[in-house]
Amino acid sequence: xxxxxxxxxxxxxxxxxxxxxxxxxxxxxxxxxxxxxxxxxxxxxxxxxxxxxxxxxxxxxxxxxxxxxxxxxxxxxxxxxxxxxxxxxxxxxxxxxxxxxxxxxxxxxxxxxxxxxxxxxxxxxxxxxxxxxxxxxxxxxxxxxxxxxxxxxxxxxx
Amino acid sequence: xxxxxxxxxxxxxxxxxxxxxxxxxxxxxxxxxxxxxxxxxxxxxxxxxxxxxxxxxxxxxxxxxxxxxxxxxxxxxxxxxxxxxxxxxxxxxxxxxxxxxxxxxxxxxxxxxxxxxxxxxxxxxxxxxxxxxxxxxxxxxxxxxxxxxxxxxxxxxxxxxxxxxxxxxxxxxxxxxxxxxxxxxxxxxxxxxxxxxxxxxxxxxxxxxxxxxxxxxxxxxxxxxxxxxxxxxxxxxxxxxxxxxxxxxxxxxxxxxxxxxxxxxxxxxxxxxxxxxxxxxxxxxxxxxxxxxxxxxxxxxxxxxxxxxxxxxxxxxxxxxxxxxxxxxxxxxxxxxxxxxxxxxxxxxxxxxxxxxxxxxx
Numbered sequence: 001x002x003x004x005x006x007x008x009x010x011x012x013x014x015x016x017x018x019x020x021x022x023x024x025x026x027x028x029x030x031x032x033x034x035x036x037x038x039x040x041x042x043x044x045x046x047x048x049x050x051x052x053x054x055x056x057x058x059x060x061x062x063x064x065x066x067x068x069x070x071x072x073x074x075x076x077x078x079x080x081x082x083x084x085x086x087x088x089x090x091x092x093x094x095x096x097x098x099x100x101x102x103x104x105x106x107x108x109x110x111x112x113x114x115x116x117x118x119x120x121x122x123x124x125x126x127x128x129x130x131x132x133x134x135x136x137x138x139x140x141x142x143x144x145x146x147x148x149x150x151x152x153x154x155x156x157x158x
Numbered sequence: 159x160x161x162x163x164x165x166x167x168x169x170x171x172x173x174x175x176x177x178x179x180x181x182x183x184x185x186x187x188x189x190x191x192x193x194x195x196x197x198x199x200x201x202x203x204x205x206x207x208x209x210x211x212x213x214x215x216x217x218x219x220x221x222x223x224x225x226x227x228x229x230x231x232x233x234x235x236x237x238x239x240x241x242x243x244x245x246x247x248x249x250x251x252x253x254x255x256x257x258x259x260x261x262x263x264x265x266x267x268x269x270x271x272x273x274x275x276x277x278x279x280x281x282x283x284x285x286x287x288x289x290x291x292x293x294x295x296x297x298x299x300x301x302x303x304x305x306x307x308x309x310x311x312x313x314x315x316x317x318x319x320x321x322x323x324x325x326x327x328x329x330x331x332x333x334x335x336x337x338x339x340x341x342x343x344x345x346x347x348x349x350x351x352x353x354x355x356x357x358x359x360x361x362x363x364x365x366x367x368x369x370x371x372x373x374x375x376x377x378x379x380x381x382x383x384x385x386x387x388x389x390x391x392x393x394x395x396x397x398x399x400x401x402x403x404x405x406x407x408x409x410x411x412x413x414x415x416x417x418x419x420x421x422x423x424x425x426x427x428x429x430x431x432x433x434x435x436x437x438x439x440x441x442x443x444x445x446x447x448x449x450x451x452x453x454x455x456x457x458x459x460x461x462x463x464x465x466x467x468x469x470x471x472x473x474x475x476x477x478x479x480x481x482x483x484x485x486x487x488x489x490x491x492x493x494x495x496x497x498x499x500x501x502x503x504x505x506x507x508x509x510x511x512x513x514x515x516x517x518x519x520x
């Protein structure tokens with residue numbers, strides 16, 4: 001259970017993903033499973049694709065068609081609960097928020113981890129973006145089969 | 159007439175906002191804090207805040223503090239006097255405040271006082287909890303985020319409320335391995351998103367588990383955790399040893415009501431707020447006319463609600479001083495709506511329960 005483990009179950013994860021055919025274009029995946037008073041994702045979205053509504057305790061709802069995959073919500077979410085993903089040929093390309101140091105190098109091969117922090121495969125770092133608000137975002141490509149499992153990268157700080 | 163018009167005790171999120179509203183209303187304000195700078199807990203809160211735009215959502219506490227200080231300077235108009243590194247040691251029956259700064263003693267006699275002293279961290283009893291290396295979570299945050307000091311290399315976090323989860327994440331950011339987060343209750347206490355981002359870093363969280371003892375010769379060298387049964391008793395044989403040099407306690411806060419107690423204002427024990435809290439009327443005034451309270455000292459909650467409460471207490475304190483505030487009624491209504499919204503979700507159930515208990519005695 002999410003409230004006991006902090007890790008979403010596969011059924012819940014699937015519920016926040018659109019049909020994978022839609023993911024030929026990048027779309028936001030919002031893993032905000034709990035009603036908490038918060039709405040900066042809605043404020044950050046330039047196309048109005050994310051709606052929380054007047055009661056900021058409501059969970060955000062994504063209009064997948066309106067989402068352009070612009071990534072603004074990725075760094076705006078204080079819970080680091082949003083990433084953007086697309087499927088490009090045999091790769092799943094993720095853009096995830098990242099607040100650890102060191103940041104990976106662009107082009108580096110890194111381990112990709114699941115929601116428990118366990119390495120489940122490798123990925124190529126395509127882009128590292130630093131933001132003024134100090135939450136970086138990392139774009140990495142990994143095996144398409146890891147679409148529902150991959151959530152972050154593990155950077156060797158040796 | 160007092161020697162000061164308004165004194166705000168505590169320059170954290172609640173006190174800063176109370177001072178801001180009093181200044182806006184034209185009052186002379188003396189803002190006191192025992193720390194050397196304003197901000198209270200904001201100075202070590204490196205995480206982004208929740209809430210809405212009006213609550214500084216998505217902005218880090220350390221950055222909110224600068225914005226607030228700037229707003230005070232802008233609206234202070236020479237009417238703000240700050241006394242930092244100053245402890246208010248006494249609050250007397252005649253309304254006088256005894257303040258100590260360095261070796262000097264100040265006596266203030268304000269017309270209104272807003273008490274925004276915040277809360278203190280609670281502890282938990284276990285063998286070895288007096289060993290160096292056992293810290294409260296806030297102390298670890300001060301070391302890491304304010305002073306740039308690593309408290310250790312491997313840590314156990316006791317408590318999974320938002321403070322426990324956030325500080326565990328910040329430990330990982332500082333390069334300190336968090337071996338485990340243990341939570342005595344059946345469920346993780348804090349927000350799911352905080353728990354998830356910690357799990358993603360490979361940190362295990364165990365519910366129905368707590369610390370049994372810390373051991374070590376001159377400092378913490380390890381800790382033993384054990385599972386709890388349905389009655390909350392430790393299960394013999396379930397002990398597990400962790401090699402850690404830091405044990406971090408995030409087991410709740412208690413309102414810092416000592417100053418208000420000196421005045422003998424009405425208080426009540428509110429388990430939801432972790433201790434004794436002052437009974438307030440709808441204007442945030444205590445049973446002593448002219449003495450207001452807001453933020454964690456009134457009800458232990460989030461910084462976002464403390465900021466809104468601070469504004470309300472400041473507006474009401476200005477009203478007590480007969481200061482005119484343009485569109486006062488609309489402003490109060492908007493702030494009260496904002497507070498109700500912040501508190502209306504399932505995560506705030508204990509807050510609503512605590513506030514009802516206080517209200518029964520108002």
